[in-house]
Amino acid sequence: MELTEAHKILIEKLGVMHEKSGMAPAPSRVMSLLLVSPITELTFDEIREALSLSKSAASSAINSLLSANKIDYITKPGDRKRYFRSNVIYWEDQVKQNYKGLDLVADMLEEVLNQRPGNTVDFNNSLSEVVHFLRYLITEMPKVYAKWEESRR
Amino acid sequence: MELTEAHKILIEKLGVMHEKSGMAPAPSRVMSLLLVSPITELTFDEIREALSLSKSAASSAINSLLSANKIDYITKPGDRKRYFRSNVIYWEDQVKQNYKGLDLVADMLEEVLNQRPGNTVDFNNSLSEVVHFLRYLITEMPKVYAKWEESRR
DNA sequence: TTTTTAGTTCTGCTAATATTGAACTAAAAA
DNA sequence: TTTTTAGTTCAATATTAGCAGAACTAAAAA
Numbered sequence: 115m116e117l118t119e120a121h122k123i124l125i126e127k128l129g130v131m132h133e134k135s136g137m138a139p140a141p142s143r144v145m146s147l148l149l150v151s152p153i154t155e156l157t158f159d160e161i162r163e164a165l166s167l168s169k170s171a172a173s174s175a176i177n178s179l180l181s182a183n184k185i186d187y188i189t190k191p192g193d194r195k196r197y198f199r200s201n202v203i204y205w206e207d208q209v210k211q212n213y214k215g216l217d218l219v220a221d222m223l224e225e226v227l228n229q230r231p232g233n234t235v236d237f238n239n240s241l242s243e244v245v246h247f248l249r250y251l252i253t254e255m256p257k258v259y260a261k262w263e264e265s266r267r
Numbered sequence: 268m269e270l271t272e273a274h275k276i277l278i279e280k281l282g283v284m285h286e287k288s289g290m291a292p293a294p295s296r297v298m299s300l301l302l303v304s305p306i307t308e309l310t311f312d313e314i315r316e317a318l319s320l321s322k323s324a325a326s327s328a329i330n331s332l333l334s335a336n337k338i339d340y341i342t343k344p345g346d347r348k349r350y351f352r353s354n355v356i357y358w359e360d361q362v363k364q365n366y367k368g369l370d371l372v373a374d375m376l377e378e379v380l381n382q383r384p385g386n387t388v389d390f391n392n393s394l395s396e397v398v399h400f401l402r403y404l405i406t407e408m409p410k411v412y413a414k415w416e417e418s419r420r
Numbered sequence: 421t422t423t424t425t426a427g428t429t430c431t432g433c434t435a436a437t438a439t440t441g442a443a444c445t446a447a448a449a450a
Numbered sequence: 451t452t453t454t455t456a457g458t459t460c461a462a463t464a465t466t467a468g469c470a471g472a473a474c475t476a477a478a479a480a
Contacts, residue, residue: 124379128375128379131371136287136288138468140468149376150382150383152387154390157426158427159427167470168469168471169426169427169472170470171468171470172427173427173428173429174469194427194478196426196427202390202397203389203390203393205400222281222284226281226302226303229273229274229277229303234305234307241302243358246419247358250415250418251411254415258404258407258411262403265403266396291437292438293438293439311457312455312456312457320439320440321440321441322441322442322456322457323439324438324439325457326457327438327439330458347448347455347456348455348456
């Protein structure tokens with residue numbers, strides 16, 4: 115596992131980006147490493163060493179990413195190690211997951227709206243618009259996605 | 268400022284939702300309060316009291332929300348207090364801000380792609396697809412938004 | 421059977437965040 | 451002029467998250 119200085123800098127930059135979206139430092143670095151590394155499938159110890167993480171930090175970072183479906187691993191016959199890799203290949207699923215999240219937000223805001231008094235008219239209307247727009251997005255996004263796929267072939 | 272038990276529970280639930288998207292606890296509660304409260308414009312002390320925050324916690328929560336453009340305030344003639352309110356009314360701006368963020372992500376991933384070796388073909392193709400899709404989204408979202416506006420009238 | 425591998429789990433430390441309380445400030449009101 | 455209001459700022463404290471190191475485990479290899 116050889117990483118150049120440029121690789122390391124890029125991993126940090128990407129890492130910060132991930133941190134900004136709420137991911138913890140170590141998982142952010144692992145995610146980023148698996149995008150930047152010339153070799154896309156890395157073992158526990160390669161990851162650990164490339165990022166100078168302790169075993170426990172590497173273990174919990176990797177496991178959190180596995181359960182969030184951000185990474186995956188393959189195995190090789192006659193080799194006990196797991197080879198971890200980014201799930202960019204399944205980025206479409208991740209996009210879909212994101213839009214599932216929108217549904218929950220819409221539900222939440224609708225609950226807020228339903229318990230509001232009727233007299234704050236403008237406010238309620240804005241809130242209602244947001245909920246409608248979110249619902250619209252949820253139905254419309256698959257179409258946008260389909261249209262994009264169409265344009266690609 | 269009277270909040271029922273149901274109000275308080277809803278504020279907490281909404282608060283947790285905001286926390287999950289990376290916001291700190293106190294600002295999350297303030298945001299939520301300003302959505303749930305029957306009175307949509309609240310003073311510093313009303314917020315402080317409704318959420319049992321210290322002055323300093325209230326101050327820094329409110330200021331962070333102001334500078335993130337999540338809340339706003341109005342003043343009233345002959346009244347020195349500021350009346351804080353949620354910026355849901357300007358939710359369209361927030362949506363647009365979100366899509367600005369996508370551009371930065373696309374740039375970042377493109378940088379990653381550009382420094383990758385050519386031999387990881389499938390991986391690079393996936394990454395390239397993500398970048399393209401993000402760019403597509405950035406151009407397409409205003410159209411989706413326009414279409415929604417059209418459908419609303 | 422012992423050793424090695426590929427991790428996991430636990431305990432404690434450290435560093436970052438959040439929160440409080442108290443002192444302070446600037447403008448307005450009394 | 452003094453007091454009150456509507457906050458801000460600062461120093462100290464509490465809470466939490468993240469990480470390291472060491473001990474542990476289960477399976478495979480020697």
